Amino acid sequence: MAELILGQVLAFAGDPFAEGPGAARHERRGAVLVEGGKIAAVGSADALRAAHPGATVTDMGDALLSAGFVDAHAHYPQTAIIASWGKRLIDWLNSYTFPEEMRFSDSSYAETAAETYFDLTISNGTTTTVSYCTIHPESVDAYFGAARKRGLRALGGKTCMDRDTAPEGLRDTAQSAYDQSRALLERWHGVDRLSYVITPRFSPTSTPEQLSALGALWAEHPECLMQTHLSEQIDEIAWVKSLYPQARDYLDTYEAHGLLGAGGLYGHAIHLEPREIDRLAEVGASLIHCPTSNTFIGSGLFDMGGLTRRGLKVGLATDTGGGSSFSMLRTMAAAYEVGQLRGRPLHPSELWWLATQGSARALGLEGKIGNLAKGMEADLVATDLASTPAIAQRAARAGDLWEALFPTIMMGDDRAVSAVWAGGRRAK
Ligand code: GUN
């Protein structure tokens, strides 16, 4: 049965970083036709109603219909410790993160956490997540199991750590990381809307042997993405230098072990050396910007202007629970503020594109998700542009779409998300 969803439609015909806001397509009285989990047509409400008289009509009024949000870097096991006070990266990991991740050896704990996590992401309009799990294979099964039940597109993998810098009880080995990652990849990759991502946590918690083993696994499975962390904090970079004295820089610890490539997702990537930027650009890797985390943990200011000018693909992400919100609206607001502090104010079209098509492109999924167009998977969010009195009174003064949207970007949260569809199924 076809469903015709009516509202203001926002889609992209190009990249606003390259083409400006004109890359967006806005239909004031628009419609999206959904059939069999895919988008069958996008157009004006009148034309699509006339062409599809048998479709069920869901009228979202003035709400803005767009692709669902794509959160390109998160740690679902950190859901319960989000907003933990007062530490910087290494102490934050030791004090809050690692003790919580230990609990995921219990599969029922992991399953409950995954359900809570997806309740929150869907409520915030996020229809695709890319998550680190824990070292426990059970945590990966819990994540993919919960996503599959809800018909979500989800990517993720077992977080590998074998060095004594990680606590006892939260370590695997080079061999077990390889074996367990491979078994999970074979179990989950390509099942329904799920993709396995090879996941060394970061160089400080892996031995060179483990990085090599995961590099070998990636070479055997180039269809998979690989995710890790890169140059998030200055102390972390010094730590990497002491653990890998041979390496030219942080990126080289990955490059030397087969973990640099076009399918690589490098989270944070704030304090990059010129050589690292050159290599990341040469191989066509993706950088994942985590602005609420970078301010919350005090990591630094991502150089969106410089890195996009170099042609690097950039995705946007919450980095739950180092990030302080599950909301991609709050994340767009933080990206705007960080941009301001670096002298590059991001236009609302750029912010919305980053949270949808930009993140999808960073994952190599731009042909499937992140936009409203015929043939795309039907992941949609309907956003109320007057969800609170403060937002409503500002939006009432708006002269165009961008002025109407920007107050919701800067002040909105899950209250602005009035409906969500995942794979054509109503999820909120
Ligand atoms: N670096 C290594 N692990 C993590 C993590 O869990 N969160 C953040 N923000 N950075 C990391």
Ligand code: ZN
């Ligand atoms: Zn992270």
